[in-house]
Amino acid sequence: MTKKDDFDLMLFLPYLLNQAAEECSVSFQQHYKDKYNMLRTEWRVLFHLGYYGDMTAREICNRSKLHKTKVSRAVASLQKRRFLTREKLPHDRRSEVLKLSPAGVAAYRDLRESALSYDQDVTKDFSKPEVDALRQALLKLARL
Amino acid sequence: MTKKDDFDLMLFLPYLLNQAAEECSVSFQQHYKDKYNMLRTEWRVLFHLGYYGDMTAREICNRSKLHKTKVSRAVASLQKRRFLTREKLPHDRRSEVLKLSPAGVAAYRDLRESALSYDQDVTKDFSKPEVDALRQALLKLARL
DNA sequence: TGGTAATAGTTGAAAATGTAACTAACAAGA
């Protein structure tokens, strides 16, 4: 019980992934948290809309794997702060297309810059092939 | 706004890490959640004690980077369910050594097996060097 | 048609988390 089985906690993937993800998430937070007063889920929604273009909440759920209640609340909050607008679809009035407002687009563009430079900064201690391999591995693990 | 900047959301590290970590965490959850009714923080504490041996809450915080309130609550909960005991240190009565009870050890051993086989399963589509590289990269990102 | 099932999205209550303030114990210098 003192140490060493044939299992190294430090190298256990879910644990390691969580540690790395937390570290990155927390340090990236400052970019959107203070400046735009956004939560993690909110900037994710913003990024999806900014990057992929207009879509419904359901589509965001599918792509991001965020739960629909989380998305629903993030959307409500972004709307209240005029970062996006919603519009019922004429042929299916259950769903609504979400569109970024000009302010939303501006915030997206700004945060995209932050993200880009953050990404460069966090990967600067890796070689190009290392980073590519890492991203591919993560994509596979995330089942994307 | 429609697509393609010189930034790929899908490859943004904090996002990708989060997706991969979520996927793994959620799918590993079933092992400790249903069987032992534990939360993520709780099995983490259990694993630390099981793997590294008896230690104080503070030491768990340092190693795991979990916040002390989280650890405090996890410890309280594990104690209530008789997975561990606490004992004040004679020379510094602020801190307490945490020790797994026999039930705690049993749970740890059982979950360690699950973890081991889960880890093997999730990495089975990678070559050995790939997995090693991945773990090293994650260790670096997590600043461990 | 009418009836059942499925889907998009919202809401309320319960559980979990984060933040800050707190208690208790120690430390160290005047």
Place this chain on the structure above:
DNA sequence: TCTTGTTAGTTACATTTTCAACTATTACCA
């Protein structure tokens, strides 16, 4: 000793998240 500062850990309160139930709308099919 007294005062100030630090550390281990807990608690209270506000914010988030989760889960399940809900509304409204569409889909299917007898």
